[in-house]
Amino acid sequence: MATILEDSKFNPDQKLKVVGTNPVKHDGPDKVTGRAKFGADMYLPGMLFGKILRSPHAHAILKSIDTSAAEALPGVNAVATRDDFPELQAGTPGGDLSRNIMAREKVLYDGHPVAAVAATSESIARRALKLIKVEYEILPHVIDPVEAMQPGAPILHSHLRTKGVEGAQDTPTNVVERLVCEMGDVEKGFAAADFIVEGEYDSKPMHQSYIEPQGCVASASQDGQIELYCCTQGIHVFRDRIGEILKIDSAKIRVSQSEMGGGFGGKTSPYAEPVAAVLSRKSARPVKIVLTRNEVFRCTGPVSATKSKIKMGCTKDGKITAAQADLVFQTGAFTGSMFFNGPWAMFTRYALDNIHTVACEVVSNRPKVNAFRAPCVPQIVFGVEALVSEMANKVGMDQIDFRLKNAAKEGDTTVFGQTFERIGFVETLEAAKQTDHYKSKLPEGWGRGVSTGFWFNRDGDTTGSLTITPGGSVTIMVGTSDVAGSRISLSMMAAEELGVPVEKVRAILSDTAMMGNNRVTAGSRTTYSAGMVIVDSARQAIAEMCRRAAEIWGVPVEGVEFVDGAVHPSSSNVGEFEPMSIAEIAAKTSVSHGAISGHTEMNVTGAGPGFGVHLVDCEVDRGTGRVDIKRYTVIEDAGKAIHPLQVEGQYQGGAIQGVGWALNEEYIYGEDGRLQNPGFLDYRIPVASDVPMVDTVIVEVPNPRHPYGLRGVGEVPVTPTLGAVGNAIGDAIGIRPTSLPMSPPKILKLLKDAGLNTN
Amino acid sequence: MTGLRYEAPENLNAAMALLGGAEGSARVMAGGTDLIIQIDNEMIEPDLLVDIKNIKEMRSIDQVDGGYRVGAAVTGMELMEHEGFCATWPGVIEGVSLIGSIQVKGRATVGGNVCNSSPAADSPPPLIAAGATATIVGPNGSRDIPVEDIAVGPGKTSLAKGEIVVAFNFAKRPAHSGEAYQRFTPRTEMDIAVVGVGVNLTLDGDGTCIAARVCLGAVAATALLVDEAAATLIGTKVDEAALDNLAKAASAACRPIDDKRGTIEFRTDVAGVLARRVALVALERARKN
């Protein structure tokens, strides 16, 4: 359907009644009372429990799998192995996904699935797993991405050749791709610099650490239909990818979404869901699989470990003249890290003429990485912002002034080719300068760090609909997921358009059969994109209500207008009619043309880039190396905060996840290539008392392409965190750490080596 | 796991009979905050669980001869709410209050914490520094042993089959004495000690240390009672020089491992730093006592 909104722009003169307020989330009461249904909460009659057998080896040939004893165990209804998955060509997206979900020729990481069982109880399923005999031929493994690049390193995929390298390659490699991004002439840029700074930085994988482990129920019918209920950031993507790897027509798969206990990018691709589908097909019973935390850590996506070598230069008066980087991104056993985000975003906050970066994506014997808020960006910005701070110090400029001097603005062109429209980086930096935090004197012994961050923000295919009930209430439906409160924000935009209180609007998340295709709910795209389609649907409904009222009054449609939730004659020339409210029009639908609704599908464009500034104060215990975050402020451009509390939650959550990553979170491997800390005891995300109240400042520089001016806010809040905490520690102890996480043993070592440790 | 039997006897004799008569493996269960997790992780597969929470004499806190007798099944929160005990043994309470969250401590017991025999457990170092003893009842009768003699290695105790720790005994606290416990963890709470230190010391009227006990947790296979560290304090005014010696002795006593929770170097360094800090708190308390 053609859409009304196609070139609807932000209107600076609009008077908003609902947008910008903080109503209670409609899905909130169910969540706080425990009624909300998450992935693990679905039960179907006759349901079986599925469990997955996982490789204890980091790298091995899968010689044979004997499932006979497991199949013979009473209570076991089905056992699945690689033989139950169609063989897709290795090295293709489907071939990789299929092999990640169930190992085929080899196991490639500790935790890689090798078989699965469906049984009448969880304990029988667990016992059956122990009866499966797997014969492995153990191969040497490699965990570290730089080691994986060396000649002679164990090779994961014999078919792999490096993309982006000229000339024929005879031998397999672990380097998936080499990507060069450049602009201007860095040699010239460095020649023009008065100060040149450089550093080497590294980071470890961190996990998205959503509190809800993946859970699903699959139910296959005898005629080949599959119903799947699961927690997912993309119902359509799950449907299509499962169809692809199981070779099932996607029209036969119907995916419904549960409530989501956090995803952060980690639920954008399937893991156990296709296995449950296969087990259900084999057993002709519904099959439920809920991952344990151990499985979540060992087999679902952490983020990329990285190594980076960065060099920047600036003039005496503080203008950055050149930036150069060599980057390595570990992607786990299979490609898909979205590593290009790193080189594209790392310098993009600053208006630079000369950039040269080389980035490599490398496979190694670890779980395949998955998206996490601004994939591959924060861990690189960690180094960039160290150098930016160092340059500001060398020049003798205030940290924010230095960044203001180099800040990207409207009209600047980026290394990935985009020319910025109106962006709010300058306003954000200026707002940061005005915070009480930045103006406050730093207490003795503390350190203060400043860092900035950027995210593109995404958009893309999105569908939605809106229906007016006979009583004049409103139901909206979207094909996106609600990972962080989009239902309330979308309801608010519908309420604003229709001039009704937000309590009159209810938002529903569709299944794959109800709505056309949607991109995954990721990239900070959903409130923006689904907001566009819902506003458009609302405007369609409004146009229809105007037609109905005009018809009832017997006047031309041009003679009526929709104001504050009612259709009015646009002037007294049209006639004397009492305005008709939505409820009045809706009450007459059965004597006019039937229900009133709007329905929109759009390939949404125009997501406005987002920028943020983080300020951190910290204190370092010089006897133990422990870092205490004392004060934290996030300043970020939201374009327009539809629901300011939700925006604030994104800012605070991003900062806190970043603090965990900065200080303690890491994947620790033993010599044997096994993950040593697959649980929350030894994988240390912050607890509430580890972080102060995170203060927020919402800057609003409207995105000209959105009717309310909004920009995505989901990823920017993580991007500056690692750099900001690193800079604060550097300021406190006089040594800027270069290795993540900046855990107590590492900080104490830095202090000791410099003779700065005390009691 | 097939057919796990659960019993909750109301007196010690019934508990003994269940444990003694059990076929297969039997386990005492107090709060279950270690045990149930171990069962869930398939680390142990007991056939019988004997819940001791209904045994009255194991649930009470009593004053005996000017000291305290604390039932082994008293929960962390119950102990923390006992004003008299808290005032007398603040260091033991510091250890107990670090166990998990309020919810965890609503179930977790000191007996379970000691008998689980984790080298990183938080109550053993202050209990050992306090000189507490445990009353143990078993098929061969009853005996009292120092708390440091219970754990013999990670997950292993000196208890014989069928033995139960019934209570912990704390002697009357001498004048001018004080104790304290601190641990190092990367997080502020809900974490496991990388190093824990309990110090208990007694001063004479002039402020000279006449008795001391120093116990280190998480730096060896069991909590370590370090006489060499105590000796650095005895006969001193617990001044800077003594504290330096204490830190050195504490570091020297460490026999840690390199693991995901900390390097040998880090644990050794922090043991010294922490010993010094804890001794200062204990000193402060002793002076006020």
Ligand SMILES: Cc1cc2nc3c(=O)[nH]c(=O)nc-3n(C[C@H](O)[C@H](O)[C@H](O)COP(=O)(O)OP(=O)(O)OC[C@H]3O[C@@H](n4cnc5c(N)ncnc54)[C@H](O)[C@@H]3O)c2cc1C
């Ligand atoms: C979230 C969480 C956080 C935690 N944090 C900490 C922490 O910070 N510090 C810490 O030290 N611990 C911590 N623990 C571990 C645990 O809570 C403690 O060790 C607790 O004190 C165990 O007591 P319990 O009564 O639950 O023991 P149980 O689990 O009932 O028993 C533990 C073991 O002791 C044996 N046992 C129990 N009582 C007796 C008895 N009277 N006689 C003989 N054997 C007995 C049992 O058979 C079992 O082997 C944590 C646990 C959880 C779940």
